[in-house]
Amino acid sequence: MSDASKEWPLWEVFVRGKGGLSHRHVGSVHAADAKMAVEHARDTYTRRMEGVSLWVVPSAQITASDPGDAAALFEPAEDKIYRHPTFYSIPDHIKHI
Amino acid sequence: MYTTDMTGKKTAQPVAEDPARVAAFEARVANDEFIEPKDWMPEAYRRTLIRQISQHAHSEIVGMLPEGNWITRAPNLRRKAILLAKVQDEGGHGLYLYAAAETLGVSRDEMTEALLSGKAKYSTIFNYPTLTWADIGAIGWLVDGAAIMNQVPLQRTSYGPYARAMVRICKEESFHQRQGYEIMMHLAQGTPEQKRMAQDALDRWWQPSLMMFGPPDDKSPNTEQSMRWRIKRETNDELRQKFVDITVPQAEAIGLKAPDPALKWNEARGHYDFGEVDWDEFWAVVKGDGPVAKERMQARRKAWDDGAWVREAARVHAVKRAAAKLAAE
Numbered sequence: 001m002s003d004a005s006k007e008w009p010l011w012e013v014f015v016r017g018k019g020g021l022s023h024r025h026v027g028s029v030h031a032a033d034a035k036m037a038v039e040h041a042r043d044t045y046t047r048r049m050e051g052v053s054l055w056v057v058p059s060a061q062i063t064a065s066d067p068g069d070a071a072a073l074f075e076p077a078e079d080k081i082y083r084h085p086t087f088y089s090i091p092d093h094i095k096h097i
Numbered sequence: 098m099y100t101t102d103m104t105g106k107k108t109a110q111p112v113a114e115d116p117a118r119v120a121a122f123e124a125r126v127a128n129d130e131f132i133e134p135k136d137w138m139p140e141a142y143r144r145t146l147i148r149q150i151s152q153h154a155h156s157e158i159v160g161m162l163p164e165g166n167w168i169t170r171a172p173n174l175r176r177k178a179i180l181l182a183k184v185q186d187e188g189g190h191g192l193y194l195y196a197a198a199e200t201l202g203v204s205r206d207e208m209t210e211a212l213l214s215g216k217a218k219y220s221t222i223f224n225y226p227t228l229t230w231a232d233i234g235a236i237g238w239l240v241d242g243a244a245i246m247n248q249v250p251l252q253r254t255s256y257g258p259y260a261r262a263m264v265r266i267c268k269e270e271s272f273h274q275r276q277g278y279e280i281m282m283h284l285a286q287g288t289p290e291q292k293r294m295a296q297d298a299l300d301r302w303w304q305p306s307l308m309m310f311g312p313p314d315d316k317s318p319n320t321e322q323s324m325r326w327r328i329k330r331e332t333n334d335e336l337r338q339k340f341v342d343i344t345v346p347q348a349e350a351i352g353l354k355a356p357d358p359a360l361k362w363n364e365a366r367g368h369y370d371f372g373e374v375d376w377d378e379f380w381a382v383v384k385g386d387g388p389v390a391k392e393r394m395q396a397r398r399k400a401w402d403d404g405a406w407v408r409e410a411a412r413v414h415a416v417k418r419a420a421a422k423l424a425a426e
Binding site: 007010030032043064066 | 133135186189193197204261414
């Protein structure tokens with residue numbers, strides 16, 4: 001088995017599909033540094049005009065929520081349907097609302 | 098493609114796992130939910146996926162070799178540019194898949210070493226040589242065609258990163274298949290010699306392409322579990338039949354003939370009947386007896402070893418620069 005520290009670090013790749021859209025996660029690449037990560041991301045993820053801009057972030061720098069906490073984090077939103085416009089019934093003859 | 102499990106062994110049963118967790122996992126998968134990297138999963142599911150995805154990745158990478166063989170000898174600039182783009186795509190597919198496998202906790206180097214040591218398998222198809230330019234047409238049409246057949250259902254596979262890699266790959270494979278068929282079409286319409294070349298390529302690649310779907314269902318012990326886990330969505334024999342049904346008319350349309358005397362349309366079944374695949378050859382190639390298996394692994398090892406100093410130099414340079422930057426702050 002190899003020494004894991006000899007491996008180039010892993011970077012997460014985000015692509016902006018076109019102006020006006022957010023960057024979206026598309027995958028990851030290995031690279032020795034940020035400049036190389038952008039080059040690898042370009043070769044790996046944008047061979048067919050998939051984007052106009054790239055972000056690369058060291059994977060180790062991403063903090064993710066724990067799937068085990070999903071209920072505690074996201075379930076409270078489920079019983080707050082009054083946050084949605086369809087919760088309120090407005091008579092049909094009232095316009096532009 | 099290259100998603101068929103070729104170890105031929107039954108996956109070991111997992112060590113004691115909380116039955117409630119396993120049941121909840123199985124229910125999520127049965128409900129067609131996606132499993133994501135940090136979700137709990139049975140160890141056997143993780144191991145099976147690592148094997149399947151890395152085997153698929155290795156196949157993409159080794160698959161660059163037979164086609165790379167013809168880049169410098171492509172008949173014209175158009176064909177050369179197309180072949181370069183296709184081979185680059187195969188490299189890209191390998192990288193998407195390695196990245197997907199890494200989310201399961203295996204490192205890129207571990208996977209590379211498993212390939213180079215012969216521990217990991219890759220698709221048997223790449224252990225056959227590309228003897229003429231027509232082979233490049235046959236590979237795109239048949240091998241990538243078989244790949245698409247296998248991969249389209251995997252876009253709905255249960256493991257999220259694998260499914261997403263499959264979506265990207267399927268979009269790109271279609272170009273591969275069409276450019277291959279176009280090569281065959283042009284050769285088949287060319288001089289008698291060119292047409293013979295196209296037929297010869299079809300003759301040699303037909304059986305190996307049918308083998309790409311893996312052993313018959315009754316010799317594929319992991320199929321049932323893999324289907325339940327949604328990491329395989331149709332059986333080997335179902336896919337093989339589908340491939341034959343679609344490909345035979347494509348061959349006929351350009352005046353070529355699949356090399357199988359038993360091939361016959363069966364009106365009652367609504368499918369083509371076809372002859373038995375040479376499974377002895379298949380298992381021999383799986384075990385490393387392919388005509389060019391040794392050359393393939395030699396080429397991969399040479400690339401890996403020759404690149405070692407580059408990987409090391411880039412790594413050390415990055416570490417030095419980071420240290421210098423820190424000191425300057």
